[in-house]
Amino acid sequence: MRxxxxxxxxxxxxxxxxxxxxxxxxxxxxxxxxxxxxxxLHALTLPIDPEELRMNTRLLTAFYxxxxxxxxxxxxxxxxxxxxxxxxxxxxxxxxxxxxxxxxTQFKEKSQNMDGNAIGLGLFTYPxxxxxxxxxxxxxxxxxxEDQIQHIEITRDLVVRFNNRYGKILVMPEPIVSTVGKRIxxxxxxxxxxxxxxxxKGDIYLTDDLTVIRKKxxxxxxxSGSEIYVDEEKKPGITNLLTIYAALTDKSLxxxxxxxxxxxxxxxxxxxxxxVINTLGPFQEKAYEFLKSGEVDRVLRDGAQKATIIANQTLxxxxxxxxxx
Numbered sequence: 299m300r301x302x303x304x305x306x307x308x309x310x311x312x313x314x315x316x317x318x319x320x321x322x323x324x325x326x327x328x329x330x331x332x333x334x335x336x337x338x339l340h341a342l343t344l345p346i347d348p349e350e351l352r353m354n355t356r357l358l359t360a361f362y363x364x365x366x367x368x369x370x371x372x373x374x375x376x377x378x379x380x381x382x383x384x385x386x387x388x389x390x391x392x393x394x395x396x397x398x399x400x401x402x403t404q405f406k407e408k409s410q411n412m413d414g415n416a417i418g419l420g421l422f423t424y425p426x427x428x429x430x431x432x433x434x435x436x437x438x439x440x441x442x443x444e445d446q447i448q449h450i451e452i453t454r455d456l457v458v459r460f461n462n463r464y465g466k467i468l469v470m471p472e473p474i475v476s477t478v479g480k481r482i483x484x485x486x487x488x489x490x491x492x493x494x495x496x497x498x499k500g501d502i503y504l505t506d507d508l509t510v511i512r513k514k515x516x517x518x519x520x521x522s523g524s525e526i527y528v529d530e531e532k533k534p535g536i537t538n539l540l541t542i543y544a545a546l547t548d549k550s551l552x553x554x555x556x557x558x559x560x561x562x563x564x565x566x567x568x569x570x571x572x573x574v575i576n577t578l579g580p581f582q583e584k585a586y587e588f589l590k591s592g593e594v595d596r597v598l599r600d601g602a603q604k605a606t607i608i609a610n611q612t613l614x615x616x617x618x619x620x621x622x623x
Contacts, residue, residue, distance in 0.1 A: 309494030375601030
């Protein structure tokens with residue numbers, strides 16, 4: 299079974315990105331064929347400074363390694379280093395339609411406050427490139443966040459449409475969403491998700507100083523009353539902190555509720571802060587060591603070579619099917 303996933307090197311990665319994606323990637327590498335990439339072509343769909351993109355790409359690669367991904371067992375690569383992504387995108391864009399793409403929730407959200415004349419075509423056709431990313435590697439399993447499920451659905455529709463016309467060429471992917479920690483919310487406003495964009499004290503960034511992280515958690519909004527239990531409507535702040543604790547300790551939410559049954563809010567926050575710091579402290583040290591060692595460049599170079607071989611095999615089949623070869 300082949301697993302594929304990727305993260306865009308835009309903004310600052312948050313604790314939510316760690317829990318929802320980075321933390322889970324390594325669990326597949328012992329018994330799956332894993333491809334993890336840096337989605338740098340996707341990063342161009344909205345304006346980004348070139349130097350920021352370069353820096354974020356290297357940092358994200360270091361985060362992959364610090365999260366436990368072994369480059370000897372996992373193919374880690376940069377999307378733009380494998381030209382087949384752009385080539386397959388140019389072909390598959392003819393098999394998805396304007397109406398489908400205009401209904402994509404992510405496009406609506408990102409473009410609603412933008413001038414129509416400033417919306418790049420890449421933002422509109424984002425799902426086509428994402429489908430190309432997945433289908434190039436014949437991925438069976440695609441770990442994604444809830445906000446990406448719609449993109450997997452349109453990819454699956456594309457597979458049916460293409461295979462009905464040309465035969466069994468493309469492999470059908472299955473999305474996997476983590477059950478615990480799938481939505482980590484802002485500490486200052488638990489009605490919204492933690493954001494990679496600079497939104498304030500409610501977001502814990504993976505590059506934050508540990509003292510800053512502790513302060514943010516101790517300042518997290520709580521709810522009326524003093525009981526600690528899971529209820530997203532009545533206790534959104536407490537539920538969010540419980541979710542963070544459960545995800546980082548690999549415990550169930552029920553077990554966490556039992557553990558903190560008699561805790562005051564302040565003591566509960568201290569426990570959450572300790573777990574977050576004990577996780578991110580060593581993680582940060584490893585990431586910065588990888589950046590200094592030159593390992594990041596080697597991993598990306600070797601990964602691009604491995605990924606190109608697999609991607610070109612799929613691209614060849616597609617080009618033959620549609621009549622380009």
